[in-house]
Amino acid sequence: MQTFPSLSRLKLVGVAVCLLPLACSNDAPAADDEELEPWQQAEKTQVWDPEPRTVTARPGEPPSDAIVLFDGSDLNQWETTDGEPAQWTLNDDGSMTVKPGTGGIQTKQAFCDVQLHVEWRAPTVIEEGMDGQNRGNSGVFLQQRYEVQVLDSYNNRTYANGQAASIYKQHIPLVNAMRPTGEWQDYDIIFQAPRFTGQGDVDSPAHITVLHNGVLVQNHVEVKGTTAWIGEPSYESHDCAPLYLQDHGDLVSFRNIWIREL
Numbered sequence: 001m002q003t004f005p006s007l008s009r010l011k012l013v014g015v016a017v018c019l020l021p022l023a024c025s026n027d028a029p030a031a032d033d034e035e036l037e038p039w040q041q042a043e044k045t046q047v048w049d050p051e052p053r054t055v056t057a058r059p060g061e062p063p064s065d066a067i068v069l070f071d072g073s074d075l076n077q078w079e080t081t082d083g084e085p086a087q088w089t090l091n092d093d094g095s096m097t098v099k100p101g102t103g104g105i106q107t108k109q110a111f112c113d114v115q116l117h118v119e120w121r122a123p124t125v126i127e128e129g130m131d132g133q134n135r136g137n138s139g140v141f142l143q144q145r146y147e148v149q150v151l152d153s154y155n156n157r158t159y160a161n162g163q164a165a166s167i168y169k170q171h172i173p174l175v176n177a178m179r180p181t182g183e184w185q186d187y188d189i190i191f192q193a194p195r196f197t198g199q200g201d202v203d204s205p206a207h208i209t210v211l212h213n214g215v216l217v218q219n220h221v222e223v224k225g226t227t228a229w230i231g232e233p234s235y236e237s238h239d240c241a242p243l244y245l246q247d248h249g250d251l252v253s254f255r256n257i258w259i260r261e262l
Helices: 038-043
Strands: 067-070 078-080 105-107 114-121 138-142 146-150 185-192 202-204 207-212 215-222 253-261
Touching (some): 146 185
Antiparallel strands (some): 067 253, 078 105, 114 253, 185 207, 207 215
């Protein structure tokens, strides 16, 4: 037996009978919104597809679709810029520490648009001369080029566009969200990679959002080009590229690094 919807869910606008099908049109005039029931009006703006895929995210754990770049067990996801094994120091507490003089390390995998989580800690002991840019200096470089500054900026004055969570020499953080020296710091970064035309020109620049210890400090800021210590930044055409952590000569430690491709 064929079943029909309840008449309470229908409003009959009109019935037409056509005795000559070839002379009739299948296109009936659309009912005005005021002639529809509220539920019918609401259905007109419902979008059912595509349905978002499921990702689980438990407190303190990487999301289920994240790529874990460092969990404290090994440095297998990392290498030097020359493609050699990473030489940074693995610690018993599940962290790794810069080994000064061995150079920065980068992921073996290249990335474009990402969500990145990284935790870092500046050295607890502050010796004479360790102030300004000389205290806990390192950097998180998206695509090897665009730096989110790592620096102990707790009671440590330096130029504002070079303090912790700055987009180095480009964007000052909205606030200083540093925890005390020696405590772990959290960065959650959303990175939209730049796009280039076939001729190598910038089609759309990169953008970065940064939360430092859960506080928004960079709000979808436009990246002006590759990080430069001297001079103005500028773009060079490139493809997806690795995440890079800087060896600036300080004993900065990192842990719990994961990334999601967007």
